[in-house]
Amino acid sequence: MAIRPPIPDAADPAAPAGGPSREALLALYRKLLTVRRAEERLGTLFSDGEVPGFIHLSIGQEAVSVGIMSALGDADTIASTHRGHGHAIAKGMPLEGFFSELLARDEGLCRGRGGSMHVADMSVGMLGANGIVGAGLSIALGSALAHKTLGRDACAVAFFGDGALAEGLVHECMNLAALWKLPLLFVCENNGWGEFLPTSKQLSFRLADLAATYGIAHRLVDGNDVVAVAAAAEAVVPGIRAGSGPAVLECMTTRVRGHFEGDAQKYRDPDEIEALAARDPLRISAERLAGMGSNDADLSLAAEEVEAAVETALTVARSGRAPDFAAALADVYTGAA
Amino acid sequence: MAIRPPIPDAADPAAPAGGPSREALLALYRKLLTVRRAEERLGTLFSDGEVPGFIHLSIGQEAVSVGIMSALGDADTIASTHRGHGHAIAKGMPLEGFFSELLARDEGLCRGRGGSMHVADMSVGMLGANGIVGAGLSIALGSALAHKTLGRDACAVAFFGDGALAEGLVHECMNLAALWKLPLLFVCENNGWGEFLPTSKQLSFRLADLAATYGIAHRLVDGNDVVAVAAAAEAVVPGIRAGSGPAVLECMTTRVRGHFEGDAQKYRDPDEIEALAARDPLRISAERLAGMGSNDADLSLAAEEVEAAVETALTVARSGRAPDFAAALADVYTGAA
Amino acid sequence: MTELRYIRAVNMALADAMEADPTVVLIGEDVSEAGGAFGASRGLRERFGEARVLDTPISEGAIAGMAVGAAMSGLRPVLEIMFMDFTTLVMDAMVNQAAKARFMFGGQASVPMVLRTPHGGGLGAGPQHSQCLEAWFAHVPGLKVVCPSDPASAYGLLRAAIDDPDPVVVIENKALYAMKADVEGTPPVLPIGKAVIRRAGTDATVVAYGAAVRTAIAAADTLAERGVSVEVLDLLSLQPWDEAAVLASLSRTHRLVIVHEAVEAFGIGAEIAARMAQIGFDELDGPIMRVGAPFMPVPFSKGLEDAYLPSAAGVVRAIEKTME
Amino acid sequence: MTELRYIRAVNMALADAMEADPTVVLIGEDVSEAGGAFGASRGLRERFGEARVLDTPISEGAIAGMAVGAAMSGLRPVLEIMFMDFTTLVMDAMVNQAAKARFMFGGQASVPMVLRTPHGGGLGAGPQHSQCLEAWFAHVPGLKVVCPSDPASAYGLLRAAIDDPDPVVVIENKALYAMKADVEGTPPVLPIGKAVIRRAGTDATVVAYGAAVRTAIAAADTLAERGVSVEVLDLLSLQPWDEAAVLASLSRTHRLVIVHEAVEAFGIGAEIAARMAQIGFDELDGPIMRVGAPFMPVPFSKGLEDAYLPSAAGVVRAIEKTME
């Protein structure tokens, strides 16, 4: 019943002016790789039955997490989605705490009570993944209000998917953020899908028009090019922190895996999935690095180091304790323990 | 903290092409007058303590109700707001049933259980006033779905105030109506206020832009000119019934009384209230009628007849029975009585 | 005899209701092309067309309100909310609109809609995808609430709910979707408000619903080995619930235990216990015991979740306690 | 001694909390320029500035979620929802976010926010502006719920709620806003979770909260004339509630009646009755009686509403019944 394709599927092709140095890009590449390897590892852990529950991987979307976070500091806060591993790791959640959580260990940053849909690390301003589509928007809105009221030089970021655009909360939060000029960056990860249905069948509008309605600046960004994402974030974050009001970055990206692990994506054209390889964020960055003179050795060194870090973290996580029921029960309220 | 005046306060001044005949306009005038007198009477009944609860009068806004309904038939359905007396009466709810309800009599169309905020008459497609801001939008959306699915040649109408534009439900309903091309007319009664605060301090956007975002046609209408409202409704309703999809009419209008009876409007400039007399829907229609050759006698005859009808209805209502508690308790579920 | 899975019974009930009444429509996220997140509506789009099986955007508030409006205008919508946790977003539509329409409009309107939603843990789905919130709905005059415990009741109660002229919340348990049972032909439509004795007994009554019925039966089996005869009553309907059946069983056994997966405090069991502490007071020979989830969110870790969910051992202890 | 009105006590508590802690902010529809729909925040914008007293658009879902996020980021927001009926729109923020944040993030975060909202009938406000929905919140691990019954407790509980590190729902009763009482200076901050004996007695215990405390006291007065000595316990906190105090009173009187304005079925009283039917079973000399609203929406008509609301006569009958 969709009327028209609501979201253009080509991202702004203009290359960002004055990109990062080779070292800086290599650092970003390493982060992309960290998210990728960590999630690939989770995928196998899940199919081996080592990780329970629902897990939503962000493979193919890592450049959004890594690019946005490159413009943020620890004082800046983010609220995430059900697909939040990349956000958490890129914001600085340590891999041990991350894997320990996914393996439901007491050493997990959420002590094994939250799991994949609730990874969080308050110490780096990661206010949590969220199992409720759209909810993170209002959490970030509140965090932005706190930044403003307390006079902090900080920005809050709300991550959300294109499917979440149908939730009324999006409208309420954009209106409020614009009305009060809150230091809030809206980051839409537009991967074209909401679960098993293309979002073209869910939305009658384009985010660009919605943002314009509230007078919020909107940029369309190639979400698979970490350089483009980082540049876009750097272009708006300082102004947001300084009080210029909210902005929207719409990052066109690609969901490579199923909606969650175990989803065989039968509803999707295999050719379409195969074609995604050309837009792989890792490949795009690697090509850029090659163009800047990096050689294969640089990349394989990075790969080895990341691999080792992931495996070490996993080993640590596996050796962790099971959470204690009485301790959990005593921690529903503050100071009850 | 409002950034810019979100809603233009001047309505489209263009006079509608080929207006109604004098007889037709006199009939509309009589309806305006009926709503006005009924509500004025309610105002005195309220201050005399004869009507309990919260009552929100639509004095100054009658032309929206009467104008829209002039384009509707009994098969068309409407969902209303907390300020719903005008909608109910204009849609055809009989005055006896109306006053009996407001006086909490068993003969009231809601048997004295709903009162002002829940006046309804299903037999004429009036699906109810509503105490929840925004809720009527989704009720009308569902009614439109039923019309479409059951192949009816009918339109559903959602009335809502400008304050309601901040509710997320507006966004969800507009997206859905546009996506599914539902036979739904959105009628915003823009009176510039949401309770005690100008909506310019509540909204960062204009409805025209929001509607355009979803690809829904939008018209700005002088909501105090019943001829303009009727013409706008007639211009869109047949197309909506025929399947062309939803439309928005934004009717610029004037809340003359307080938010509810008993509200002294101390927050409002007395000059502003006084100036509203110039935009009085009755005056505007009377002047039009005069221009078309109606004389004062026509108008006073109408006034007398309306007055008499209101008083008769009120007398009937006053003589009604008090509702029975056991009967009410037995009517929570169908057929339980 | 054929083998019927719980989720398939739901699917059959939807299909049979749509077949019987052309005004029945299905509404929800991914119910149409994908056939439902748990497969409840698989094949129905193909069979009844996309106009009657509607994939919606992620707009729970609007689709619930839409179901109310559609029900007031001649359709019988069956709304799926993917996880009961997300019913937090439809409370206004259900409570202020659906539940009250008939009463507050003086009987002019009824709202023949169904809200289907799965509750319950056991899947490691964590705090926002596992909650049992049925007590909220049972507290609201104008709503009915049912909770099937097996394939036959999943079929029979859903058919009854769709036929019902008033709004009904049908709560399925995710952990039961794979449950199989042998049935003879099409299971019968079940009356709303009637409990069923799943196992007769004389020493104590255990009242349960949904997945907890299995737990209760397991506890009864254990105690049978020790010579204690436990009656297990499956409520099936939570609002209205079968007060007469509970009282009758209590009057035979004089001991009462109530089990559910929802949080014990302020849960469904509280009302049953409270009612029996009034109208069944003279029949009670021991304290009324409840077995429900502890006062904490549903944890992610398997170990924690296992400890969180009510167990047969816990029910055994409760029965022993009231028989002391 | 000075005379203090209930609504003024709320206002004082807000002012004193804002004075004591610069991170306390007020958020809600018409709370700032208008001073609140019922006047709770009158004068506070003038005193503390518009940055701390925020008028919001009509966006309940967003402002509740905003309060959660703000509380996680260093503020102590006090959110006003104009009528408890509209809390249907904030259930996700309260239940899936505020209540669970501390637990599901492993104790990393706490959510020091307050949701203030008035419940209750008696104003002819009809089915969507009168509901008492506190049982929903009491069922949710992670939330606390309090319900003051007079000006002093309105002050003392609100101060405690704002000081509390976890989310607290403070339920006021619209019909009590005009209530006056004499107080000595500033009322004390009250501990959450503690009940108070409002009237000592020996023959029966009546547990009540909010506006029903007055009803219970009126019933006790009536029975005193007939030589029956009734103890009235004011719960004040509903989650956690003072189980020990109820049990202690029951252990003295051996008869228990619970009264509230909320619908009886699945209401707060159900949990209290259920708990006492377990841990207080041996103390009970008669059935546990509850007096609450009947199972219907709150009607508009004054006559119907009067019959709907729990009455002192109804409480008297319940006490007599359990003493039979």
Ligand SMILES: Cc1ncc(C[n+]2csc(CCOP(=O)(O)OP(=O)(O)O)c2C)c(N)n1
């Ligand atoms: C309120 C709510 N409704 C429905 C769901 C089920 N659900 C989880 S993810 C999802 C799709 C979200 O799509 P999008 O926002 O585009 O994010 P993506 O999965 O593409 O990253 C849905 C419907 C949910 N978790 N919360």
Ligand SMILES: Cc1ncc(C[n+]2csc(CCOP(=O)(O)OP(=O)(O)O)c2C)c(N)n1
């Ligand atoms: C969900 C909800 N929030 C708040 C209210 C309280 N309230 C009643 S009317 C109103 C203002 C509505 O403004 P608008 O939509 O412009 O309608 P108007 O009163 O101007 O006709 C508010 C906030 C309500 N009834 N429902």
Ligand SMILES: [Mg+2]
């Ligand atoms: Mg998506």
Ligand SMILES: [Mg+2]
């Ligand atoms: Mg208005």
